Amino acid sequence: MVMLRKTITVTEQQDSWIKSQINSGQYGNDSEYLRELIRLDQANKEKIAILRAALIEGEESGISQRAMSDILNDAKERHGLND
Template sequence: MSMHRKTITLTEQQDGWVKAQIESGQFSNDSEYIRDLIRRDQQAKESLAILRQALAEGESSGAPKPLDISAIKAAGRKRIKAHG
């Protein structure tokens, strides 16, 4: 994977925060910490997109139906029995 050098500007408070993360031993340098933040942001965005997709599918799936707790319990018991 090729690397690209970037220059960023932080406030004093932000710089202190980054340094504290490195001093805590979780990261070895600024770049490692920033890359971790980017990975987490990418994962959060991906999770949010999946959730939005599921919500859209649910909304377009038709009118809600009454919840049948006894049928849900029976299906759960059947699954447990089949895998137990």
């Protein structure tokens, strides 16, 4: 993978935070920390997109004629949570 150099500007407070993360031993340098933030942001955006798609699908499916207790019992059974 080709690595590109970027220049960013941060506040003193943000710089202190980045340095504290590096000093904690979790990251070797600023770049490692920022790449991790980008990976987390990408993963979160993907999860949000999946959730939005599920919500749209649910809205488009219309109102169920099933009783709430039946829906709940089916969900519990699907996830192995039956009493």
